[in-house]
Amino acid sequence: MITKEDKDFLIPKIARPRIPQDILFAIGGYRGESPTALIETYDTRADRWSVMEEVYQKDERFSHGTALVGFNIYVIGGSNGNRALSSCRYFNVVTKTWHQVAPMHECRSEVTVAVLGEILYAMGGCGLLLLEEQRTAEKYDFKTNQWSLIAPMNMDRCDAGAAVLNDKIYVAGGCGNYLILSTVEVYDPVTDQWTFVAPLHSERSSLRCIVFHGILYALGGFNEVSRSLSAEKFDPAEDTWTEIHDMCVARQNFSAHVIDDTIFIIDGYHGDETIFSVECFNSKKNEWYHATEMNVRRTGMSICVVKNLPNAKDYAHKHRDEIMEKIRKKLLAWETQRQQAFDYNLDEHTKFNHIPQENNEENWALM
Structure with missing residues (x-):
């Protein structure tokens, strides 16, 4: 018929x-020649992006981090184009309201962010004038609205990748002392200590780390020569990294997340231009494939996925x-x-x- x-x-x-229960939110970034506060959402069932103009609030920033606690999306640090920021705020996706929270102890652009339990962690980044790389790290407790310093990393790092695996935070690559790094270190919140593990196969900054089916993936980035197409995965039991199939598009300063049991790679920078293509990774076939492009071309944004959203229809594709x-x-x-x-x-x-x-x-x- x-x-x-x-x-x-x-x-x-x-x-x-169908209306999905899980919605991907893409916030901020660098658009054209200036930062933006734009929010787009991705509907996996429809494979469509929607611009959320009704929840726009003037707070342009890029190279920031996002973290989800409950139905609150925290936007952490970043840059307004002139300097690094210490300010933080959150967006409640149910009430569609923005709230200011306590600032970090340090200004952090190109900050690395992770959530372990209900505690937010902000690690490294570039300082106030976007010049000095940092090894300091801090955590945020939303119940007390307080940031507190934790043990510093072993190395200065900005623009690194981070993910949580086995109740520990892995931080990989990035820039430190004006060098692109291959080193990887792990934070144990119980002992408040950082420990080195096996390094990446190649140095890379502007990479992204994802945990998928109990495996840590390091994706893309820049290696001083090119926007790296390579991706690799880490086995904590063997303390080894293994290369996997290259991504479709070489990119840095992109975003990555898992939704619908699939790794999504979104936006970024390639050569002389920003890109808004989207690709997905099929772990069973070890292959990458394309999804629908975003509406707005940008780089340096940050994304998160809200699961079991009661008002998902508000953020889903309308037509x-x-x-x-x-x-x-x-x-x-x-x-x-x-x-x-x-x-x-x-x-x-x-x-x-x-x-x-x-x-x-x-x-x-x-x-």
């Missing part, structure tokens, strides 16, 4: 994408019926081309079979 040529054809409701209609039109066009090709081949076959027998040999020679 979906390929039926009927102008009044109605898409059955069962064919429309779900149009999606299937577009697919139907594509199917109709494909069916028309297929039929035309079939008719053409049939016509050519008929012509050939009507060639007099004595001319067949000559015809084959011409072909």
